[in-house]
Amino acid sequence: MSHLHSEPSRDAAESVESVESVESVDVTIVGAGPVGLTLANQLGLCGIRTLLVEAGDQLIDYPRGVGMDDESLRAFQQISLVDEIRRHTIPNQIMRFVNGSGTLLAELDPRTDEFGWPRRNGFIQPLVDAELLKGARRFGTVEVRFGHRMEGFAERADGVDVDLTGPGGSPLTVRSRYLVGADGGRSQTRKLLGLPFEGRTEPSRWLVVDLRNDPLGSPNAYMGCDPSRPYVSIGLPHGIRRFEFMLRPEEDETFVEDDTQLHRMLAPLIPDPARADIIRRRAYTHSSRVAGTFRKGRIMVAGDAAHLMPVWQGQGFNSGIRDAVNLGWKLACVLHGGASERLLDSYDTERRPHAAAMVDLSDKVGRVISPTNRWLAGARDAVLRGLGAVPAAKDYVTQMKFKPMPFYETGAVVHPTALARNAAPCVGRLFIQPEVTTLDGAQPLLDEVIGPWFTVLAWNNNPLSLLDDEARETWRRLGARFVEARPMEQLHWEGPIEQLDAEGLDVVGDHTGRLKAWFDRRPESFVVLRPDRFVAGAALAQQASALTRRLAEALHLIPGGFDVPRPVLPVALTADGVRTPVV
Template sequence: MNKACDVLVIGAGPVGLTLANLLGQQGVDVLVAEREHELIDYPRAVGIDDEALRAMQTVGLVDEVLPHTVPDQKIYMINGDRAILSEVNPTTREFGWPRRNGFVQPLVDRVLLAGLDRFPEAAVRFGAEVVDLSEDADGVVATLTNGDTVRARYAVAAEGGASPTRKRLGISFEGETRPTDGIVIDVANDPIGTPHAVFGGDPARSYASIALPHGIRRWEFTLFEDETEADVDDDEFVFGLLAPHVPDPSGLDIIRRRVYRHHARVAGRFRHGRIFLAGDAAHVMPVVGGQGWNSGIRDAFNLGWKLAAVVKGLSTDGLLDTYETERLGHVTQMVAVSLRMAKEMTDHDPQKAAERDRIAASRTPEEREAQKRQAFKPQPKFDRGVVVHTPLPTSKSLPDRDVPRLAGTIFPQPTATDADGVEMLLDDATGQGWRILTWNNDPAAFLSAPRRAALDRLGARLVQVVPKAQLPWARKHAAAGVTVVGDLGGESGLQAWFDARPVGAVVVRPDHVIAAECLAQELDDVLARVLEAACVA
């Protein structure tokens, strides 16, 4: 049996399923090929961040995902004496969602799988291992274990850290692997019952204890070099690990236990012709930072709209080069941060642990606050790719302020209103996809006919942001095709965002990244540069 599609996704993990939902949403014919016969159900990621929740909102599944989360989950980093070294508790809603959330990955994966039922162009084939992948001028041909073939215009390998595709292509996977393994133990009927997570930097044996939704408790312990998987299968060994944490380890309702290894590696390339790497196939990192799953979702979110644009003929193939350009640098930073945290919390040298404790104790209140708000987490910022950097304007109508330029960063998502005054998150008020937002102005008044035609082909939305008090007037006088959004004011509102920087217009990409910011009168010229950067056909 031969099958043809626009995009073949190899691997039905969270990255592959998210990408398939994004493509299905755009009417792209996508097939997910998964070698296993069902979704993986063993212990995996436990943290979902605000960027990933916004991605779930974009694909229309956030309401189904949220019941499997613990919002605003605190993390306490403690030493062997249980003294708090640092606390992570960011309370921002900059992107519309809590920055840190515990979650049960297998249940969220099921939500992503079920979400594909909405799209007739999207399909998943289980028990379909790709054993060969060749490329020609028109696309790729995948051969499955049973001899079936799949022809696609593009293929995305999202099949995990051992990625056979990456190995076949001869792409490097540089980095390091920690010398010792770890054990994950998931327990039902949480015997602790507190909502936070604890990372224990105990030189005797490092560990993590994490509250998860639905009464599940996750423990992770470092194993020493003389401890094997056979030890993990021994109840007495496992009970010994858990004895310092609960009154009666033998009475626990253990769901599963599994050995894993800490890796910190990044692929040398994310693109090879018509084949792309995403998620763990492109990068793996220690679990301490809680960013492995989220980094994979960022890959899918960055690549999804670009693949859809090229497949639909809206952009040329050159747009796909920006996937690696934009993602490689950021994920390399994230791997480095995760590795540093892992070494700090899992080092079993008593002297190094004591030095870590001394440094933690000497932190200033400002440094502790920075740790609390998770300032160590690198935010995506693209210097190259589908981004246009404009110089600071010198208009005498603007104060001279040294403000950061935000092109290449993520646009915030405050609560706003639609034209009828109904409050909702900004992306729901504006709609998804390309957006041109102007403060208090009619954006159509600043666009030439060629630019307007290009935006129409892209399905872009023109958004006029006004104070909520102006909604009745703005709605009545809005130009055809312009979406009016009401700003609620306050420090997190859009008026405050525009007031803090010398711009009156912003171009936002489908993945919510700011492609450009400028004065209203500059919009048409700047937009032309954005469309060129996006290889718009």
């Protein structure tokens, strides 16, 4: 392994005398699930030396997540894997709630694409994980090792010694500046840290079954609110269908493996249960838990290691991806010397409250689906049908306006003062991603222009001209991109393209009108976007430099710190348009 190298100091070598070797990296990630793999891609994009270890010999292939939202697709767009991942999705998947007789009670069919992608997408997690693994292997600074179990760790003043057991029981210690546990609901990292995992686990169990040659073929998802046996039926890509059934207390593991019993459960839902082509089946329970903190010193937990939630809104997977995206750029900023370690405090401050809100939402939806008391189920049906008769209430449900979108009230953000607050606050929220027109006439999504790092963006103003020398240098040292958004009519108004390039400015035209509409709703015309596309701060044009100084404090930027390189993906296009890693 060429890029993970042995550089132990004398005291480190003495502390691991019985170990074969000591290797040195910036970040060790435990767990090669979607969260660990996404984080590895994020760090690889930023040139961070990363070791991802997984106890298993290969990626997990048993049934897991099936719902992906627009935020996750935007995250995969950032690491240039969205096209590969979308091959394993069904976009705009409708979720229909039906009662025991098949009557429609409610429907979730959000058609917004404010972040550039469909809000609801069915997907197959093992195939998506495989694409993320391929993506991580594009980077010369990232290594993935299967068959390596973490046995323990010891935090030092400037790092963490991570003890691993490799194939055949060979011991290895990795000296890492930071450790991230993305090792699932039974997280060894969380347990060794002694973090509380507060919440509860439901007593009821569910059987999940994946079938080939989808016997129904419907592209959508059905939540069967049937008091005799609540169930779920979901159409997935590549001709796969998932069923989930609530198990009764007396239905043990023998029942789970009995084909005859499975056929009886399937009989009301498919024409010929005996011909069902079973891929796999697995029993599981629903847990609703959140770790007491997501960061303790140089060690962090993410994904299921940090929070567990029922499957009803498909937010376990998506919440984990949010963790990875939030944490990745902060680690990169600190490790490149652009910010102090205090920036990492905002990972817990920002992510834990929202994860808890998603757990609460999942619990509430579960209570709608799973009543087995017929009187209670009947009352629920009446309430849902009543809501459907009220246009405003129906729209609220159908467009999923009940979903708590991430909003960071504190952390690596600067909110306007009380006097400057307005009816459409934007700070701490995701920025939109419409299509834009570039100077050469292309019409990509916004993130394709502004890139995967910090962006200083102004409406109808050159942001460079709004900043004083100190503020301009702050953003340049951080590797930010400067972008001016204009009405299409003024796209080519100012000077030749060469002059704009020399100034380090990107100009985009708002051919959809969505950017203007966004700025219409608020007084601020100058915004700073974080790498995770959240608005870090917003201000009037003349307040751009003052906002920069406030943000430098909130982001814990190091005055006169190192120049932070802008992330660049190590891929090239061959003559036939195939992307290949740059060696």
